[in-house]
Amino acid sequence: MKRLLAAALSSCALALAAAPALAQDVTITNARLVIGDGSEPIANGTVVVRGGSVVYAGPAGGAPAAGETVDAAGAWVTPGLFATVTTLGLADVSAVGESNDITARSAPFSAALDAAAIINPASQHILVHRAAGITRAATTTLPSGSIFAGQGALIDLDGDGQAVMQPRAFQMVALGEGGAELAGGSRVAAHVLLRAALREAEALVGRTGTPQTTEIARGDDLFLGRFDAEALVPVVTGRQKLYVAAERAADIRAVLAIKRDFPRLDLVLVGASEGWLVADAIAAAGVPVIANGLTDLPESFEQLGATQSNAGRLARAGVKVAINAGSLQDPRRLQQVAGNLVALTRVPGASGMSWGAAFAAISSVPAEISGLGGKAGVLKPGALGDVVIWDGDPLEVGSVPTRVYIGGVKQDLTNHQTRLRDRYLDLDESDRPKAFDW
């Protein structure tokens, strides 16, 4: 009976959650306005969102108002943050295996894994990160059974039941130490596996079915099956981005070299702790980097040269740099990382970023790398109506949004944490236990 009731309740909740909220027109005035494209903030700015999209963002008086007018009273107003690479929506509690879909070590699939199918828009992590000003994210399973992570999706965090904006937006592959371990114990094996997999995919271009080699396996470990090879066809033809996790300078050079054999690959580097040592080569190859922001310890032998100045030095060399949310305790720390990059501009000998560039590294740049240039992480006409009003400088630790719009829809910012906060505003149980306080 109890179980039935729970099932009924949850289907109710599902129905509610699935009902798409209507985008409302809104005009935000008196804003300390951040466009998100790397430019510095505009005093007394205005944002106009109509039909779910930005129609104007700039100095006051530049466009007619639409819909409800919200006076920001001088507060910071920015585009929503864009988090990449994340696992948002793929686990409730990472250490609770039953709730965790981030890895699939025992599955007979790797590249074919498709996160879009199972992302949970009601995940507390999505609710918590929405309340932290993140409105869009790239989310993916992680490499476990093979060097291939599977196909990541681009999601919104509006919790309307339709999180996926774009399924199968990118494939990720681990090289370096992580890939070596997964490929059988050596970087050499990881490189052979990647090239072999791409060759199989090439053989399948324009058709489906069985690749030349039906599978690459060792004992019970299936490194690449026919469905995985098929899933790599869009990668080898450049229709799907290939994110490559590599840290060491030599490994990064080796990644760039792969493109000589497979020229259509649309590469993105992830991690790249020693990227600064090969910054010119990365820039010349035109490969963007989703860089670990503050990693400065030799956590492994492939990160001996790690420094917080990595992102700044890469950017200075002309590389397009976003901050890797995957290297953080939680993606909501992106704002803190960006703030620290600004701090580095005041440290002798260090390389950091200007405020505007640092903000872009967690908004428009990761959106561009994800294929959403001009759509997300930026307040320009035609962009999605993702707007955040903050209670302070958005790159300063401790600042939080007071209002979040996603696609023009004002978001509910409550979640498990805010409910606990409200319950424990005091410890008074003189009348009733806390369980009745909700």
Added chain:
Amino acid sequence: MTPHTPRRARWGALVMLAGALALSLGAGALEAREKDKKKGKDAADTPTLVAKKEAEGVFPSTYRPYPGIATAIRGATIFDGRGGQIDNGVVFMSGGKIVAVGGPDTPIPADIAVLDGTGKFVTPGIIDIHSHLGDYPTPAVQAHSDGNEATSPTTPEVWAEHSVWPQDPGFTRALANGGVTSLQILPGSANLMGGRSVTLKNVPARTVQGMKFPGAPYGFKMACGENPKRVYGGKGRMPSTRMGNFAVNRATWLAAIDYANNKEAKRDLAKETLVGVLKGEILVHNHCYRADEMALVLDMAKEMGYKVSTFHHAVEAYKIGDLLRENDVCSAIWADWYGFKMESYDGILENAAFLQREGACVVIHSDDANDIQRLNQEARKAQKAGQRLGIDIPDGVAIQWITYNPAKAMGIAEMTGSLEPGKMADVVLWNGHPLSVYSRPEKVWIDGALMFDATNPKLRPVSDFELGQPGEGDVK
């Protein structure tokens, strides 16, 4: 070079290692035999063998403060570590000690170095009560994994200092980026009783003894909850449940009490540590997430006659701030970690603020080689979460969470943790407000010796491990 060379080289190294091992065994056996011979000959006049007792000084600190010059900082905003703030203040240190702290009129001698602190800030050295630097150093390879003696659920006999690798580059990052001058290195949390901690001065040294904080009491690491029951339950042995955790703990305390009361007992390293706790000489640092479990631990401590200094991680401490205040227990917590394991599911940003509201002791800790570089920023997050709700947390109090409060919880507050005359001159000069993300340490003094200076690349420690490697001496 043929493609096979690296592999051969690797085998070669292994072969050499095996050879060396055999050699050393051989030599050892030979030595032992020689000793046995001598023993036999001199048995009659061999005095009774006796090991040094702990009270006589074992593994003593060899740290001596490095030379410093008498220095005053003028015109800076000072957070004294006790909650106070002095604008346009003066800090004067000499002979390794704080001599004076006060307003602009504080007298200072004419012949000393004076730094202009205008626009800058001064705090006591930052203190991390929960670190695994040295016992889980970087590079984080298996050969360096020395933090959990996960072979028995109770290992009070192990001492964290015997695992600390002083060349861990993490110490240098904590100093340069975090302004950390003292830290407690704890064993991990696989075991109910993980062993003794050690408190270090964050000075580069060739040996761990060269870092040991002179006069600091030992700590004792305990752990509640998921970790011990998972590690040992997974091995098919007790404890596999939370009730098992308590049963093993209580039986271990009872055995220690028997040991303490037995004058004939043979020395036992594990029980010596436990008796040190029961006598109040060793401070308990108890990893514990859930509020209900902390309440049970407090009752166990009362039953057995010891005191808990600090609950570590304590993500649910906010639910029992009153109880923690009444029991005079500190909570050493993160600002924003949550949801990574079941017992962290109820983590909230307001944890510190709600404890502060109840008048309970708050410490912000790291448990992390990266976060230890930004304890100031973590304190800000926690402070702001409270201020949003109207809870009064002045900047000086947020600084106290990472200076005086950890010093108190570690038993070193008489010596460091605040800027007060006579205390160790552990001082950080920040290039901006220390609770801002945009600020970094400019200079760090430990016992009055300048150990880091952002404006002088040579005044930046570089561990042995990093010499001759990519990024040696880089700004990091």
